[in-house]
Amino acid sequence: MAKLFRAVIMGPPGSGKGTISERIAQRFGLTRLSSGDFIRENIAANTDAGVLAKTYIERGLLVPDHVMTRLLLPRLEEMTRHSWLMDGFPRTLAQAEALNSTCDLDLVISLNIPYETLKERLSDRWIHPASGRVYNMGFNPPHVQGRDDISGEPLIQQDDDKPEALVARLRHYKDVAKPIIDLYKSKGILHTFSGTETDRIWPYINSLLSTKIPSTSQTDTQCIPMP
Ligand SMILES: Nc1ccn([C@@H]2O[C@H](COP(=O)(O)OP(=O)(O)OP(=O)(O)O)[C@@H](O)[C@H]2O)c(=O)n1
Numbered sequence: 095m096a097k098l099f100r101a102v103i104m105g106p107p108g109s110g111k112g113t114i115s116e117r118i119a120q121r122f123g124l125t126r127l128s129s130g131d132f133i134r135e136n137i138a139a140n141t142d143a144g145v146l147a148k149t150y151i152e153r154g155l156l157v158p159d160h161v162m163t164r165l166l167l168p169r170l171e172e173m174t175r176h177s178w179l180m181d182g183f184p185r186t187l188a189q190a191e192a193l194n195s196t197c198d199l200d201l202v203i204s205l206n207i208p209y210e211t212l213k214e215r216l217s218d219r220w221i222h223p224a225s226g227r228v229y230n231m232g233f234n235p236p237h238v239q240g241r242d243d244i245s246g247e248p249l250i251q252q253d254d255d256k257p258e259a260l261v262a263r264l265r266h267y268k269d270v271a272k273p274i275i276d277l278y279k280s281k282g283i284l285h286t287f288s289g290t291e292t293d294r295i296w297p298y299i300n301s302l303l304s305t306k307i308p309s310t311s312q313t314d315t316q317c318i319p320m321p
């Protein structure tokens with residue numbers, strides 16, 4: 095059986111994690127796992143972890159590590175026979191360590207995008223809150239202005255995406271991401287991509303993954319269930 099491939103994509107808010115992971119999932123047939131989507135699904139389904147997570151998100155806080163790991167690790171254990179790409183997790187060193195003890199990552203993509211670019215993109219980002227689908231009025235506009243392509247429901251702009259919130263979010267990202275990036279660098283699996291346009295970064299990611307994904311197709315690996 096082909097060896098499985100597990101990757102994580104990291105980057106500050108607006109760096110293109112969602113956009114690029116969609117492309118990777120389509121091009122390479124990996125399952126895209128988004129921690130934001132998991133949280134939204136759990137909130138919609140009223141699970142215990144979802145109810146708990148909602149109390150933090152409503153206050154604009156990050157969901158604590160133990161809640162995030164409780165949400166995500168069982169989902170990863172269901173994925174033992176799939177290749178996947180994770181977006182939005184780990185977001186702290188503790189989450190990275192929990193992931194580490196669950197499975198071996200093959201590769202980490204880190205996006206390094208200038209502040210001005212992030213600010214412009216986020217000021218133009220519109221989302222469909224129920225699904226997490228993301229639009230940008232210049233880059234990937236919806237078919238009908240202000241409406242989600244699939245459901246036709248209204249799109250919103252998140253308060254968090256306003257320029258005044260961005261500085262604090264970015265500072266927070268830099269602080270918490272640094273030890274995670276150092277950890278992945280020390281494991282030799284970190285690949286950093288810098289630039290201002292997704293379409294210019296994409297060919298580099300595409301060619302890196304084209305070399306990594308087929309060359310790993312030898313044996314099977316599994317995520318080990320957490321005790
Ligand atoms: N590991 C994670 C992932 C998500 N969240 C919470 O879930 C929300 C939605 O996550 P996501 O869809 O990843 O969106 P953003 O945080 O807005 O991420 P970005 O701007 O980077 O796309 C976050 O704001 C945060 O409150 C969290 O606490 N911890």
Ligand SMILES: Nc1nc2c(ncn2[C@@H]2O[C@H](COP(=O)(O)OP(=O)(O)O)[C@@H](O)[C@H]2O)c(=O)[nH]1
Binds near residue numbers: 114216290293
């Ligand atoms: N103008 C422009 N917008 C982009 C580009 N790449 C992504 N976007 C948009 O920028 C916003 C942030 O991208 P997203 O994938 O949500 O980033 P994430 O927060 O890291 O997941 C979204 O509205 C995207 O549609 C780009 O190259 N140029």
